[in-house]
Amino acid sequence: MAEAVTERVSRYILDGTDQDLRRLLSIAELSAEMARTPFRMLGVQHGWNVIECGCGPIGGLAAMAEMVGPSGRVVGVDFNQAAVQRARAVASALELGNVEVVAGDLHELDPAALGGPFDLAYTRCFLMHQADAVGTLRHIADLLRPGGWLVAQEPLPSPTPRSHPHLDALTGYWELIYELLHRAGVPAGAVEDLPRSAREAGFEVAAISGSVRIGDPELVFEIHTGTLTAARERGTQLGIAAERIDDLGREIQAAKGSGYEWATSPFFLDLALRKPTVA
Numbered sequence: 001m002a003e004a005v006t007e008r009v010s011r012y013i014l015d016g017t018d019q020d021l022r023r024l025l026s027i028a029e030l031s032a033e034m035a036r037t038p039f040r041m042l043g044v045q046h047g048w049n050v051i052e053c054g055c056g057p058i059g060g061l062a063a064m065a066e067m068v069g070p071s072g073r074v075v076g077v078d079f080n081q082a083a084v085q086r087a088r089a090v091a092s093a094l095e096l097g098n099v100e101v102v103a104g105d106l107h108e109l110d111p112a113a114l115g116g117p118f119d120l121a122y123t124r125c126f127l128m129h130q131a132d133a134v135g136t137l138r139h140i141a142d143l144l145r146p147g148g149w150l151v152a153q154e155p156l157p158s159p160t161p162r163s164h165p166h167l168d169a170l171t172g173y174w175e176l177i178y179e180l181l182h183r184a185g186v187p188a189g190a191v192e193d194l195p196r197s198a199r200e201a202g203f204e205v206a207a208i209s210g211s212v213r214i215g216d217p218e219l220v221f222e223i224h225t226g227t228l229t230a231a232r233e234r235g236t237q238l239g240i241a242a243e244r245i246d247d248l249g250r251e252i253q254a255a256k257g258s259g260y261e262w263a264t265s266p267f268f269l270d271l272a273l274r275k276p277t278v279a
Contacts, residue, residue: 030215030223031265035060035122038151038272039067041207048119051075053106053140054126057086064122065096075114076101107139117145124153124268131185133194137201141275150203150273153211154191155266161224163217163263169251173224174266176240176248180231183238191269203273213265218256220263225249 044050046069052059055076064074076099078084084103091099102114111117121140130136140150160174182188190197195205213220228249236242 030213030219031124032060032063034153034211034213034268034270035063035124035151036067037211038153038207038270039063039120042120042149042151042272044068044120045072047071049073049075049115049117050120050122051077051114051116051118051143052122052124053077054123054129055083055087055101056080056125057083058090059087060122060124061087061091061099061101062094062096065094065099068098070098072098073115074099075118077104077106077109077114079103079105107136111143114143116143117148118143119145119148121148121150122152123150125155127152127194128154128181128191129184129186130190131187133190133197134200137198137203137273141202144275146275147277148275149206150198150271150275152194152198152271152273153268154194154271155268156191156210159267161220161264161266163220163255164261165259167252167255167260167263169248169255170224170263173228173248173252176235176245177227177231180235180238180240183240184234194269194271198271198273202276204276205271206274207270207272209270211268211270214262215264217260217263220265221252221256221260223265224263225252228252 044067048068049072050064050068052061052064052074055061055078059076061074061076068074076087078087078101081103084101087101091101102109121143127133127136144150157174157178161170163170195208198205228245232242232245235245
């Protein structure tokens with residue numbers, strides 16, 4: 001199953017007719033190894049029941065489908081209906097029969113209705129948006145069986161994304177994203193404090209590490225400009241000047257094809273958290 005899913009992703013990136021879906025799959029494949037590494041470390045097996053919280057239009061669904069195999073089950077949850085529809089299109093295009101995607105607010109959904117309890121939950125770029133990380137982590141814990149795992153991969157505000165040669169706009173863009181989060185009510189230090197928040201929510205912190213992806217600058221710059229585009233409406237609602245957002249996007253977009261050797265993702269804080277076997 002693992003090899004087959006990877007081959008389907010690669011084939012669609014090369015031959016698929018849907019340009020936006022190809023872009024999303026390219027982004028997901030760039031990040032897939034970030035997810036596979038902790039999954040392997042925890043011993044994720046075929047047959048596991050797993051969930052991604054805040055899966056967006058694809059997230060780690062394909063990587064999770066690889067790991068749990070056809071006998072396993074993958075559930076993606078996102079509150080954005082458009083993202084859910086796109087994630088369903090991804091699963092259909094890749095023939096991922098073990099994946100289902102649910103629209104709804106994680107804080108309000110019944111774990112039993114989702115098919116829990118789960119062996120593993122996964123977040124990437126999800127907890128960074130939560131104003132009450134402890135409360136959200138408690139909801140995730142409710143989804144898990146005793147002894148179940150949460151893998152959280154959340155980007156830190158610093159260091160910012162990098163490139164060679166240096167591109168100032170990457171720093172400006174990432175600082176803008178975190179400014180937007182703070183204006184939206186996310187407290188300063190929310191990602192940095194996730195180990196403490198996890199313990200307060202009842203998790204055991206099994207491992208703390210970090211990761212960063214270095215990739216083809218054209219693809220990485222495309223990811224960053226896409227993030228800015230996605231944040232534009234919310235940013236302007238929160239008082240960030242549209243011109244500032246657009247100018248940064250143009251600078252990063254203009255860097256494509258301009259002789260850059262490499263570019264990076266943000267730096268991620270990676271946590272392996274376990275729900276205690278005994279309350």
